Amino acid sequence: xxxxxxPKITAFCCEHSGLPSADMAVESxxxxxxxxxxxxxxxxxxxxxxxxxxxxxxxxxxxxxACHKEACQFLRGxxxxxxxxxxxxxxxxxxGIEKERVQMYFLAPSNGVKFxxxxxxxxxxxxxxxxxxxxxxL
Amino acid sequence: MKREVSxxxxxxxxxxxxxxxxxxxxxxxxxxxxxxxVCFESPASHFxxxxxxxxxYLKDNEMLKVVIAxxxxxxxxxxxxxxxxxxxxxxxxxxxxxxxxxxxxxxxxKATEKAINLVTQAAKWIEMQxxxxxxxxxxxxxVLVLGGGIAGIETALTLTEGGLDVILIxxxxxxxxxxxxxxxxxxxxxxxxxxxxxxxxxxxxxxxxLVDLDGHVGRFTARVEGEQKLIFEVGAVVVxxxxxxxxxxxxxxxxxxxxxxxxxxxxxxxxxxxDVPQRVCFLIDLVDEDLKISTQVLLKQALAVKExxxxxxxxxxxxxxxxxxxxxxxxxxxxxxxxLFFKYTKKPKIAFSDEIVKTSLIxxxxxxxxxxxxSDLLVVNEKIMPGRGSNALAESLSVDLDxxxxxxxxxxxxxxxxxxxxxxxxxxxxxxxxxxNETLSEARATAAEIFSFLSKEEIELDLTSAKIDSDKCxxxxxxxxxxxxxxxxxxxxxxxxxxxxxxxxxxGICVSECPVVAIELPLYTNAQIIGQLNDVVGEAG
Numbered sequence: 038x039x040x041x042x043x044p045k046i047t048a049f050c051c052e053h054s055g056l057p058s059a060d061m062a063v064e065s066x067x068x069x070x071x072x073x074x075x076x077x078x079x080x081x082x083x084x085x086x087x088x089x090x091x092x093x094x095x096x097x098x099x100x101x102x103a104c105h106k107e108a109c110q111f112l113r114g115x116x117x118x119x120x121x122x123x124x125x126x127x128x129x130x131x132x133g134i135e136k137e138r139v140q141m142y143f144l145a146p147s148n149g150v151k152f153x154x155x156x157x158x159x160x161x162x163x164x165x166x167x168x169x170x171x172x173x174x175l
Numbered sequence: 176m177k178r179e180v181s182x183x184x185x186x187x188x189x190x191x192x193x194x195x196x197x198x199x200x201x202x203x204x205x206x207x208x209x210x211x212x213v214c215f216e217s218p219a220s221h222f223x224x225x226x227x228x229x230x231x232y233l234k235d236n237e238m239l240k241v242v243i244a245x246x247x248x249x250x251x252x253x254x255x256x257x258x259x260x261x262x263x264x265x266x267x268x269x270x271x272x273x274x275x276x277x278x279x280x281x282x283x284x285k286a287t288e289k290a291i292n293l294v295t296q297a298a299k300w301i302e303m304q305x306x307x308x309x310x311x312x313x314x315x316x317x318v319l320v321l322g323g324g325i326a327g328i329e330t331a332l333t334l335t336e337g338g339l340d341v342i343l344i345x346x347x348x349x350x351x352x353x354x355x356x357x358x359x360x361x362x363x364x365x366x367x368x369x370x371x372x373x374x375x376x377x378x379x380x381x382x383x384x385l386v387d388l389d390g391h392v393g394r395f396t397a398r399v400e401g402e403q404k405l406i407f408e409v410g411a412v413v414v415x416x417x418x419x420x421x422x423x424x425x426x427x428x429x430x431x432x433x434x435x436x437x438x439x440x441x442x443x444x445x446x447x448x449x450d451v452p453q454r455v456c457f458l459i460d461l462v463d464e465d466l467k468i469s470t471q472v473l474l475k476q477a478l479a480v481k482e483x484x485x486x487x488x489x490x491x492x493x494x495x496x497x498x499x500x501x502x503x504x505x506x507x508x509x510x511x512x513x514x515l516f517f518k519y520t521k522k523p524k525i526a527f528s529d530e531i532v533k534t535s536l537i538x539x540x541x542x543x544x545x546x547x548x549x550s551d552l553l554v555v556n557e558k559i560m561p562g563r564g565s566n567a568l569a570e571s572l573s574v575d576l577d578x579x580x581x582x583x584x585x586x587x588x589x590x591x592x593x594x595x596x597x598x599x600x601x602x603x604x605x606x607x608x609x610x611x612n613e614t615l616s617e618a619r620a621t622a623a624e625i626f627s628f629l630s631k632e633e634i635e636l637d638l639t640s641a642k643i644d645s646d647k648c649x650x651x652x653x654x655x656x657x658x659x660x661x662x663x664x665x666x667x668x669x670x671x672x673x674x675x676x677x678x679x680x681x682x683g684i685c686v687s688e689c690p691v692v693a694i695e696l697p698l699y700t701n702a703q704i705i706g707q708l709n710d711v712v713g714e715a716g
Contacts, residue, residue: 047708078683080683082688117684164570
């Protein structure tokens with residue numbers, strides 16, 4: 038059953054690192070899994086807890102791509118998001134959803150290879166985890 | 176509710192027929208037209224050729240909003256925005272889709288589905304986009320420069336060339352800063368000071384310092400104290416307070432006397448053509464990690480001593496950093512000239528005895544062996560420290576300091592001389608230890624940057640900044656604490672937090688932190704982001 042399952046991933050990409058990396062990944066044809074939905078945001082600090090929870094309702098996993106620590110265009114936006122992800126993992130534990138479904142990655146603006154690789158690894162992990170119990174039934 | 180989608184034009188560009196092989200564009204188009212959008216498949220293979228067609232099409236069909244789908248459309252954003260402006264549409268009513276994302280899909284059907292998804296989501300996003308208003312803002316065209324060193328003087332001079340008024344504040348009683356003490360810079364500094372004093376647009380105030388800075392970019396109020404208390408209204412502030420050099424010799428030994436000198440002293444000796452003894456030992460990296468400047472000076476001086484006086488030159492170093500221009504070449508040249516380099520990992524021992532310095536260190540290749548060098552002169556690199564008043568100044572400017580106490584630039588690579596607050600700039604040694612050429616070019620670049628936004632008295636600003644709903648705001652001050660650019664202030668009359676559009680850089684951090692959801696970012700609203708989460712094709716099926 039698990040073999041047929043295709044995880045759906047929502048990727049929040051910071052305009053300063055994640056999005057250029059995504060562009061580079063598709064341009065250089067570094068393959069990342071199908072079913073990844075890229076959403077652009079001005080800074081990873083813009084991601085709200087509700088956005089992540091709503092994304093989990095619609096899909097199986099959420100990846101947040103932020104700039105490297107201490108290299109945020111807006112000083113501490115990525116650190117705030119990191120704290121938010123920790124907070125969300127607590128909520129997820131309480132409601133019985135695996136916290137591994139929400140991941141945060143730090144990468145440089147021109148890191149298409151890492152973007153594709155992390156998504157591939159994340160995809161595989163999600164496949165091992167199985168479908169998200171909290172996902173809305175279609 | 177009927178959506179007004181017929182005014183949204185979707186342009187699909189198949190650049191170099193890349194898309195045609197993997198997905199069917201006509202299917203994408205027909206599907207979108209089924210949803211009510213207007214789809215336009217451009218025959219041109221390249222964006223630039225298509226621009227005039229694009230403008231004509233917009234005019235003829237009275238389009239309001241546009242979605243551009245193509246292969247590298249994000250990098251062409253500005254071209255499209257310009258042509259939207261030409262037609263008279265808002266440049267914010269356009270969204271870009273990179274259809275390359277769909278190319279990675281192996282099956283044609285799936286790729287087409289993905290493309291439809293991408294374009295529809297973009298269209299949904301732009302459909303929810305509201306009008307971005309504009310606001311006229313008055314700017315004060317004066318600039319306050321803090322610090323009368325070479326960086327401050329150069330900035331002030333360049334600013335006056337652009338026609339701006341400058342107030343220069345120096346903490347000590349004379350201009351020139353640290354460069355005055357260096358022999359071969361004296362001439363340059365003197366000529367610059369002369370030009371500055373003769374310039375009518377510059378007001379120099381000695382023996383004073385900044386106490387307090389209020390307001391925001393374009394409208395700062397600075398309180399200056401010194402011989403007299405003054406208040407200035409300025410549009411921008413340049414911090415050029417420089418750094419300090421401290422000789423670590425006291426840390427070495429108190430009996431060193433004149434046997435151990437700093438790199439600066441040797442530089443002065445060399446430029447005054449004083450004698451240098453027969454055996455010279457350089458020792459660097461005792462104190463500082465930031466080696467670029469010390470390495471550059473070390474290599475130059477070692478070469479000069481070797482070539483001019485034929486002395487025996489030994490360099491002891493933990494590391495050499497040759498990342499400056501021509502560094503590697505200089506190092507090779509020094510080695511060829513006969514300068515000896517020794518690497519150490521453990522701190523060498525230094526002993527001073529009647530006119531001779533003995534430096535001993537462990538041989539790296541044969542650890543049981545000790546190397547002892549006798550020399551007549553020991554040259555050490557100075558410790559480069561942030562200026563004395565940096566802490567107090569950073570507090571009154573409400574900007575950040577880095578871990579070493581230098582001023583923290585907003586983005587080290589992209590915006591090196593910008594501070595986290597718009598309108599405050601850091602130039603020269605107060606930001607990073609650097610050499611004189613770098614300082615001068617940095618000063619000129621910063622002046623140009625200031626000139627680019629202070630050149631007009633009144634500007635029209637697009638209101639893309641965050642907006643606070645005053646009815647929802649409970650004045651918890653969270654946004655004021657979290658704003659990295661100090662762009663939010665308390666409006667005492669209306670009892671709400673208020674965003675200053677000029678200072679806001681639209682990062683959206685306050686939006687996500689606000690506990691009562693009172694803040695919205697016009698270009699990235701909550702509804703827009705949540706609207707992206709649903710799978711459109713899934714919804715329809």
